[in-house]
Amino acid sequence: MNIKNRLDFNAAHTHDNDLKIIELCQAGNSDAFAYLVEKYKNMVYQLALRMTANYHDSEDIAQESFLKAYRSLHQYKPSYSFSSWLYQITLNTIRDRIRKQDLTASFSAQPENYQEAGSPLYPNSAELAEDPEERQIRKQNRFAMQSAINALSLSHREIIILRHIQNLSYYEISKILNITLNSVKVRLHRARVELKDMLQEQEQENKE
């Protein structure tokens, strides 16, 4: 608890605080790492969940990513924010998984699973209170969106999720993906066009 008192979790100082925690970890205080896990677990988990659309895999990927981060903490360079670095590690973990086993297949093979409680596409509690008809539409839209995102190529999926789901800036994305700002813009445009066309097609199919 000592550590917690010494740290000010003010957003403006978040990078400095992360550095202090990392220094503590490097000095052999492995408990300090728990604060980083606590702080970034939702970010890592949600990235995995949007990329894979699978609860179980996402929990696994998130754990593995934190372990990898811990093991390679000595390679962390303070010129990166800890979150950008952690994003890189998480994306690598996801890429490995997707390469090894087709996670996409496990999602699209069960198009109905969004209706179950516990599915990533199941409405949250606020939405459950809504008008049932509206809820149904929302659910369909969400399913359509997740299906379309899942059908994107890996690099397009990544950039859409970083920008629109994780709400990162172009600059942060360029750091994480190690590409220029202009490449971020170009890739994002291509990914959006692909996504837009796919959603439009789906809509037309539904009408017919």
Next chain:
Amino acid sequence: MQEKECQNIQNYIEDYLEARLSAEEKIEIEEHLVSCPVCQKEFARWQELFHSLASFSLLDEEPSPDFTGRVMQKIEREEQTAAPGWLERISNLLALPRVSLKWGAAVTMVLVAVLFSYNAFFHPVEQYCPDGLTDITFSMRADATQVQSIAVVGDFNDWDPNRNPLTDVNHDGLWTTTLKLEPGRYEYMFIIDGQKWVPDPSAYQYVNDGFGNKNAVLEISKCVCN
């Protein structure tokens, strides 16, 4: 003329929706949209995409409640069992049984001794060159049917996994790469398939990396020039 203007406007729709335009540019687009049904339609499609993405991002899932505890438990377990854990993993990866690995001897060995009693069992293999750099060959035995890639990372390449891959050119299970290094002390590791970190099974010595794992250590005391 009209078409060209439309194309120009449509190129800026995304920037408009992301609020990346100046006030003047915004006005220019809005004025065009009022008078152009084609662009209006295109604009509406883009707007719908941005709205759908925004509402999709509002999901606020969290991992299981004991997530942090479980991660920390794994870290603790790994730290406690680090040494045997690594040994087991290496021996699983090695195509040959590790009969020739004399750990105690390897740890206590100092480089000067190695220099004069060079022994083919010990890697990395060094050759001393007149340019002040020493050729160091890193090698590892691994079954190519189980391993796709091996890279060496260490103090000499900023621990960058992309810089120095090992290759198994003649498919005999011996992966190698040769680097030119200045005299000095370097900690290094092998990365297998981009994710498994293993210390060089035939390193001269090992040190705790402070995180429960062991890094291999390479010492090049001074360049021996002919």
